[in-house]
Amino acid sequence: MGMSNLNSIKTQLKGKVQEVVVQRERRLIVRTVREHLKETMKALIALEGFTHLSTITTVDFGSEIEVIYHIACEDMLISLKVQVSKENPTLTTIVDLIPGAVLYEREVHDLFGVKFEGNPDLSPLLLPDNWPDDVYPLRKEWTLGRISEKMRG
Amino acid sequence: MKTFRIPFGPQHPALEEPINFIFEVEEERVVNVNPRLGYIHRGIEKLAESRTYHQNVYLAERICGICSFAHATCYTQAVEQLFAMNIPERAKFIRTIMAEMERIQNHYLWLGFTAKGMGFETLFMYTWRDREIILAVLEMISGKRVNYGVSTIGGVRRDITCTMIEQIDDKVNHLENKAKYYKKICTREQTILKRTVGVGILKPRDALNLCAVGPTLRASGIRRDVRADEPYAAYGEIPFRVITYNGCDVASRILVRIDEIIESIKIIRYCLKNIPEGSIRTTVPRKVPEGEAVSLVEAPRGEDLHYLKSDGSDKPARLKVRAPTLANLPSLCKMLIDINIADIPVVIAGIDPCIACAERVVLVNRKSKKRWIYSGNELWRYAEEWYRKK
Amino acid sequence: MAVTGPVTRQARNRLLRIYEQMPTPKYVIAIGSCAISGAPFNGSYSHYQGVDKVLPVDVYVGGCPPKPEAIINGMLRLIEKIKGEW
Numbered sequence: 001m002g003m004s005n006l007n008s009i010k011t012q013l014k015g016k017v018q019e020v021v022v023q024r025e026r027r028l029i030v031r032t033v034r035e036h037l038k039e040t041m042k043a044l045i046a047l048e049g050f051t052h053l054s055t056i057t058t059v060d061f062g063s064e065i066e067v068i069y070h071i072a073c074e075d076m077l078i079s080l081k082v083q084v085s086k087e088n089p090t091l092t093t094i095v096d097l098i099p100g101a102v103l104y105e106r107e108v109h110d111l112f113g114v115k116f117e118g119n120p121d122l123s124p125l126l127l128p129d130n131w132p133d134d135v136y137p138l139r140k141e142w143t144l145g146r147i148s149e150k151m152r153g
Numbered sequence: 154m155k156t157f158r159i160p161f162g163p164q165h166p167a168l169e170e171p172i173n174f175i176f177e178v179e180e181e182r183v184v185n186v187n188p189r190l191g192y193i194h195r196g197i198e199k200l201a202e203s204r205t206y207h208q209n210v211y212l213a214e215r216i217c218g219i220c221s222f223a224h225a226t227c228y229t230q231a232v233e234q235l236f237a238m239n240i241p242e243r244a245k246f247i248r249t250i251m252a253e254m255e256r257i258q259n260h261y262l263w264l265g266f267t268a269k270g271m272g273f274e275t276l277f278m279y280t281w282r283d284r285e286i287i288l289a290v291l292e293m294i295s296g297k298r299v300n301y302g303v304s305t306i307g308g309v310r311r312d313i314t315c316t317m318i319e320q321i322d323d324k325v326n327h328l329e330n331k332a333k334y335y336k337k338i339c340t341r342e343q344t345i346l347k348r349t350v351g352v353g354i355l356k357p358r359d360a361l362n363l364c365a366v367g368p369t370l371r372a373s374g375i376r377r378d379v380r381a382d383e384p385y386a387a388y389g390e391i392p393f394r395v396i397t398y399n400g401c402d403v404a405s406r407i408l409v410r411i412d413e414i415i416e417s418i419k420i421i422r423y424c425l426k427n428i429p430e431g432s433i434r435t436t437v438p439r440k441v442p443e444g445e446a447v448s449l450v451e452a453p454r455g456e457d458l459h460y461l462k463s464d465g466s467d468k469p470a471r472l473k474v475r476a477p478t479l480a481n482l483p484s485l486c487k488m489l490i491d492i493n494i495a496d497i498p499v500v501i502a503g504i505d506p507c508i509a510c511a512e513r514v515v516l517v518n519r520k521s522k523k524r525w526i527y528s529g530n531e532l533w534r535y536a537e538e539w540y541r542k543k
Numbered sequence: 544m545a546v547t548g549p550v551t552r553q554a555r556n557r558l559l560r561i562y563e564q565m566p567t568p569k570y571v572i573a574i575g576s577c578a579i580s581g582a583p584f585n586g587s588y589s590h591y592q593g594v595d596k597v598l599p600v601d602v603y604v605g606g607c608p609p610k611p612e613a614i615i616n617g618m619l620r621l622i623e624k625i626k627g628e629w
Contacts, residue, residue: 144203
């Protein structure tokens, strides 16, 4: 990716993000905090060419959950990372900026329990109708053994 | 005006995800749609964390029967990124050939399936007969018709011999002629045009905002294809066209896919002619270096993404898969608004879902609570009748 | 009834409902490794390890996926069973 492109990204995101790292060719990692998520997202969208949200990934780090927004354009893929605590896993929704995020947020809510404030519909997407409320299968503490015990009980 | 709520789905055993849609309709028009997935949710991402990287190649192939090579390639590419390694050149060409053959068989399957949805049984029979030819070629190379077991971490497991090359050449020439013939049918046959032109409109701005991918996006005029934007395997060395059409309707989606079949055949020919000699695989250690990787591949249905995080052990810390159909669902819901009930099967088929069209449609009159049920066949017949009277 | 693929928790009740709606005599054919035992998704939280955990199965057709010839063979075995030949 061009240096000029990278520099303009860094300038645009200054003050909103903690770091901007070139991971490898065509891969950029941007780390920000929960409070600046929406501003950072707006800044990235305003930069020419960033219009496609590929997906929202989530990783369990024990006491924290990292939410990664994969935003693509023709030149590169940016992984925008935000961490939230497991005690209070809430983030503001981005469906008003990127309407296509609607199902990805629902999926993350289903499997990890992250709440997206402002999303009008966080009903179950993947898990069955009779799934217990507090079981988030992709969190590390919910091992396969523990889940089958809970379902049996 | 009275609105009806129609649950649509969920069963269809043969494809990846049976889906349930709840439609709200007024008279003959759809006014609202709500999707519900989960009928074939297998918990693959969780399972992947308790298996080794090599075992997960087997799992990744079985995410979807029709795009199995795309998923396997996407996954193995992610692992190769973590190793920061390059696979042998010959392996890249073999991966490209297999990927394009998978694209051809997928598009033929889809064309037949969409034709059936329009009541065009003959075209369905013809295209599925032609698809058998490409499946026989895939079986010759890999031993299987789907879930080939060819892509592996570090390259490929099966080679393409000179005898195979001659046979493949012969078969793809035949398929190219067939594809051109079907293109003529789809652009001139009135029954198809009536059901597809101007139906299921997705404007370019909506396609971008709703993050559509693949032929669905390219039929709205947006030139986006992972093979061109972020070349993987051997795509960087092969000249090919990214097919787009501006119609934004089901007819354009048909034409994009038929043209992609023809383009795939050209790519295969180029690869067969220029495939370099050499090894097909590099062995890799069991334990994968710590790190994370995002791999993108253009599956037949669109952009496929695999995110992989490694903690340095022999099992992944996290595997995330985003298959193309999930990306196209919001666009599908947009396309379904303000169409006739009779157009529902064709529009759903138009995005080439890894879920079939509905098996059953239940119509409910919200006020009187009266229910009717249409089976999939009855809905298709209803649609044909509706169009005949129009 | 031919069941192809794993039986997920979400699909289970619908599967049972379809089975109950079938007129007798009823037969179930499980097609593919997922339908037989849930493999390769064994251990997953979201589905049952085989159709026979939910319904009685008459014929099993193995394969991942089974070839068309195997499925036809399975159907022929089912016809033999219906005729009482085994």
